[in-house]
Amino acid sequence: MFFAPDTDEALAFDVALMNTVAGASPSGRDEIADPGQLAGFVDRFRFSGRVDGDAAELDAVRSVRTLLRSAWTLPPDEMVTFVNDVLATRDARPRLTRHDGTDWHLHATSADTALADRIAVEAAMALVDVVRSGRTRRLRACAATDCDGRLVDLSKNGSRRFCSVRCSNRTNTAAHRARKATRAAGTEG
Numbered sequence: 001m002f003f004a005p006d007t008d009e010a011l012a013f014d015v016a017l018m019n020t021v022a023g024a025s026p027s028g029r030d031e032i033a034d035p036g037q038l039a040g041f042v043d044r045f046r047f048s049g050r051v052d053g054d055a056a057e058l059d060a061v062r063s064v065r066t067l068l069r070s071a072w073t074l075p076p077d078e079m080v081t082f083v084n085d086v087l088a089t090r091d092a093r094p095r096l097t098r099h100d101g102t103d104w105h106l107h108a109t110s111a112d113t114a115l116a117d118r119i120a121v122e123a124a125m126a127l128v129d130v131v132r133s134g135r136t137r138r139l140r141a142c143a144a145t146d147c148d149g150r151l152v153d154l155s156k157n158g159s160r161r162f163c164s165v166r167c168s169n170r171t172n173t174a175a176h177r178a179r180k181a182t183r184a185a186g187t188e189g
Contacts (some may be wrong), residue, residue, distance in 0.1 A: 002138075002154060003129050006105035010126035011152045013045045017061075017119065018069045019163060023148030026166065032062065042115070048099060049111035049118055060116035068123055072150050076136045079127060086124040090117045094125065144171045 003011070018024070020031040020041065032038045035053045038061055042051055051057070071082045086092075092108035108121045130136055142149035142163035149163030162168040 002133060002135055003126075004105070006102075007126045007129045008154070009045075010122050011130070011154075013047065013119075014068055014072075014123045014126065015150055015152055015163070016045065017041070017065050018072065018150040020065065021069070021148060024142070024150070024163065026164070032058065032065075034058065046100065047115075047119070049109075049113065049115070051115055057115055060114065061119060064116045064120045064123075067120065069150060071127075072139050073141055074136075076131055076134075079131055079136055083124045083127050083131065086120050090121050090124075092121045092124070142167055144168075146170075 017032075022028060022030050025031045032041055035055060035058050038058050039051055039053050071079060074082060087108070090109070094106050094108040096104050097107050098104050106125055108125050109118045113121075130139065138153045138158060140151050140153060140161070142151060143161035144163075144167035147163060147167050149167065151160060151163040153160035162171065
């Protein structure tokens with residue numbers, strides 16, 4: 001484990017949120033296309049606090065999703081600028097708390113802060129730990145050429161390349177078939 005449990009949870013939430021876009025989701029569609037889908041997504045991750053369930057909230061969260069996707073693979077210095085901007089513009093005020101059966105962890109917004117702002121600030125707080133530990137290279141885009149997914153590599157050796165087993169299998173199968181076709185073409189000539 002590289003990070004505190006709340007940081008691991010925030011990074012997992014961030015990756016899942018970023019991978020709800022059409023080019024990364026298993027369904028091939030935007031998986032938070034309506035307020036009900038967003039509410040279900042937030043519930044699934046037990047993201048605490050206010051959820052308005054309206055179109056304005058959905059638009060704001062989708063905007064944060066785009067922001068996170070663009071920041072995920074920034075070089076460390078640029079990521080620091082991103083984190084500092086998010087924390088400053090969204091009025092972050094870190095505090096220790098425990099709720100819903102969880103042990104002590106950090107929140108930097110109140111529970112009644114708008115969902116999009118809470119998501120952005122929680123992501124920035126998690127990225128603080130990533131930057132401070134020198135592990136920004138563990139934040140990646142999926143290596144599958146036909147996927148727009150993001151991932152956080154928490155493996156011991158840092159070798160994870162794909163956002164899902166599905167992408168890994170698809171890429172490895174295509175490479176196997178290409179090698180097989182090349183060998184077959186070489187024996188025919």
